[in-house]
Amino acid sequence: MSTPSETLPPPLSGGIKVSCPGKVLLFGGYTVLLSSPSLSLSLTSHFHTLLHPSPLPTIKISAPQFHSSYVYSLTGELLESDTASHGNELNENSYISASIKTALAHLPLITKGASIEIKGDSQFYTTELNFESFSIIEDTSTLTGKNLKTTKTGLGSSAALISSLTSSILLYYTPKVDIKTLETLSQNAHHTAQGKIGSGFDVSTAIYGSQIYTKKEFGERIVERVNVKRGKIRLGDVKEGSESVGMSRKVLAGIKSSPGKEVFEELKEKNEESIRGYIEGKEFGDGVRSCLRELGSACDVEIEPVVRRKILNDTQEIEGVEYCCVPGAGGFDAICCVGGGEEVERMWKEEGIEVVEVEEDGGGIRIERL
Numbered sequence: 001m002s003t004p005s006e007t008l009p010p011p012l013s014g015g016i017k018v019s020c021p022g023k024v025l026l027f028g029g030y031t032v033l034l035s036s037p038s039l040s041l042s043l044t045s046h047f048h049t050l051l052h053p054s055p056l057p058t059i060k061i062s063a064p065q066f067h068s069s070y071v072y073s074l075t076g077e078l079l080e081s082d083t084a085s086h087g088n089e090l091n092e093n094s095y096i097s098a099s100i101k102t103a104l105a106h107l108p109l110i111t112k113g114a115s116i117e118i119k120g121d122s123q124f125y126t127t128e129l130n131f132e133s134f135s136i137i138e139d140t141s142t143l144t145g146k147n148l149k150t151t152k153t154g155l156g157s158s159a160a161l162i163s164s165l166t167s168s169i170l171l172y173y174t175p176k177v178d179i180k181t182l183e184t185l186s187q188n189a190h191h192t193a194q195g196k197i198g199s200g201f202d203v204s205t206a207i208y209g210s211q212i213y214t215k216k217e218f219g220e221r222i223v224e225r226v227n228v229k230r231g232k233i234r235l236g237d238v239k240e241g242s243e244s245v246g247m248s249r250k251v252l253a254g255i256k257s258s259p260g261k262e263v264f265e266e267l268k269e270k271n272e273e274s275i276r277g278y279i280e281g282k283e284f285g286d287g288v289r290s291c292l293r294e295l296g297s298a299c300d301v302e303i304e305p306v307v308r309r310k311i312l313n314d315t316q317e318i319e320g321v322e323y324c325c326v327p328g329a330g331g332f333d334a335i336c337c338v339g340g341g342e343e344v345e346r347m348w349k350e351e352g353i354e355v356v357e358v359e360e361d362g363g364g365i366r367i368e369r370l
Contacts, residue, residue, distance in 0.1 A: 015053065015370030018168040019046040020206040021361050022124060022155035024235065024336055025328040026278070027271045027288065028213070029303070030251050030295065032199045035216050036268045039226070039275045040201045041233065042209040044361045045123035047160035049168040050370065054113035059169075061096055062117045068093065074110050076101040094193045099162050102189035103169035106181075110173050118165055123235075123358045124157040154244075154333030155235070155358070159202035162190045167207075167365060182365065183207040196245065209364035212275060227362060228279050231322050231339025235356040236348045238308070244329040247301050254299030263298055267291040274323075285323035292330060303330035311335065311351055318343050 021042040028038020054060065058079065059072045070093065071080035078097065081090040096118075104110070163186040170177050170185065187203045201213040204223055212224040254260040270287045277284030289304060289312070296303035304312070304326050312335060315324045321340035326333070335353065337344055345355045 015051060016168060016172060017048060017050050017366075017368040017370055018164050018171065019048045019366040019368075020160045020163040020167070021046050021209065021364065022121075022157065022160050022358075023202055023205040024155065024233065025201060026323075026325075026336070026338070027274045027285075028201070029292065029328050029330060030248065031264070031268045031271050032201055032213065032215065033248060033252065035214065037212050037214045037272055037275055038199070038201055039271075039278060040205045040211055040213055041226070042205050042361045042363060043123075043155060043233075043358045045121040045155055045160075045356075045358045046366075047118065047120045047124070047157065047164045049164040050117045050119075051168045051172050052115045052370065054115040056113045057111070058113050059100065060113075060115050061100070061165075062115075063093075063096075063119070064117070065119050070096060072100050074104075074113065076104045095158055095162055096165065098189040098193035099165040099186075100169065102185055102192060103166050103173075106170065106185055107173050114169070114172060116165070116168065118161060120157055120161065123356050124155055124160070154328060154331075155356075156202040156206065158193065159186075159190055160206045162186055162193060163203055163206035163365065167367075171367060179207065179365070194245070205364070207365050210360065210362045212279075226279065228281070229360055229362065230278060230281075231320065233358070233360045234337045234340070234344055234348075235327075235358055236311075236335040236337070236353040237356050238332060238334060238353055244331065244333075247303070247329050247331060250301045251295065251299045251303075254301070255295075260295065260298035263291060263294045267295055283322075285325070289325055292325075296330070301330075302332075305330075305332060308332075308335060311348070311353065314347060315340070315344060318347070 022045040023040050023042055026039045026041055032038035057074055061070045068083045070078060073079055078090050078092050083091040166186045166189045167182045170182060183204060186207060187200050190203050191197050199215050200221060204213055204221060205211060208223055208225060210226040212226060214222040255264040270291050274284040274288055292303045308326055312324050315321055315337055318340045322338045324337040327336040348355055
């Protein structure tokens with residue numbers, strides 16, 4: 001795998017905090033699945049894993065934001081779960097389970113326990129409550145399942161969570177680990193949790209930061225770090241979510257024949273032109289939205305929903321706006337804008353779209369001693 005070289009801190013024996021960023025896929029939606037370059041930007045929203053040594057011979061995972069905790073043996077067997085069970089079987093969170101088991105499978109037999117807390121910045125979720133909404137999820141002790149409804153905002157929460165949790169366990173227990181190993185095993189855990197092998201750009205961004213990402217045949221991943229920031233990135237939360245896996249399957253099926261096949265090839269060209277433009281400080285994004293609309297029509301997928309078109313067009317006309325879109329796989333998760341001033345936020349709020357307080361970060365995994 002071609003990756004940027006980075007030096008990790010020495011092996012950690014005390015408590016650690018590992019944070020991984022979310023992402024926005026500005027260019028490369030769908031084409032990234034078939035060996036085409038994509039531009040993925042890391043954001044200031046992070047998932048955090050706080051790991052402390054424990055005298056108990058177990059690994060305890062607490063997720064207070066989601067009112068759940070799990071206790072695993074040192075070999076990765078789920079021993080306790082406080083979430084609803086099915087019959088005699090304990091209810092297991094697939095993302096946490098995949099992270100624990102993937103990391104432990106890489107390690108020799110461990111003998112010391114750990115107490116772990118995971119929490120994500122509030123920007124990853126839209127939360128609708130029966131009372132006034134909160135801005136930062138730090139203490140959710142007053143919230144219950146009856147009055148809390150969360151929906152993802154499409155910023156890569158699962159990849160950031162898995163990368164943070166998997167990496168924290170590896171860094172704590174492994175005498176020597178490099179960043180390539182953290183990324184590879186986080187990719188493996190993410191594939192296991194989702195039951196599929198995806199493009200991997202979201203995990204790669206969570207580890208390495210903003211990048212041009214290409215996945216070649218036989219799993220080779222090429223990463224070129226990006227350190228160019230254009231206009232301010234704004235994300236609009238439309239309080240809905242999309243099933244990107246199902247959308248991707250329909251598109252991949254639709255591009256096997258006309259007219260989807262021809263539109264897909266044109267989209268690849270437009271994406272690559274836009275990535276070059278973004279990096280070189282030139283205009284970017286020309287023709288990408290129209291290609292995505294045509295692709296959606298050909299494959300019967302709402303990539304750019306009709307209900308989002310007017311707000312995107314109006315946003316594009318605001319002075320200073322360089323590009324706006326439905327990022328990534330599109331759908332109903334969010335809208336994205338590069339450039340522009342406060343007028344963008346004012347317009348969005350008037351349309352009932354909540355501005356997600358997040359910016360491009362550029363960096364990847366962060367490791368701190370506690």
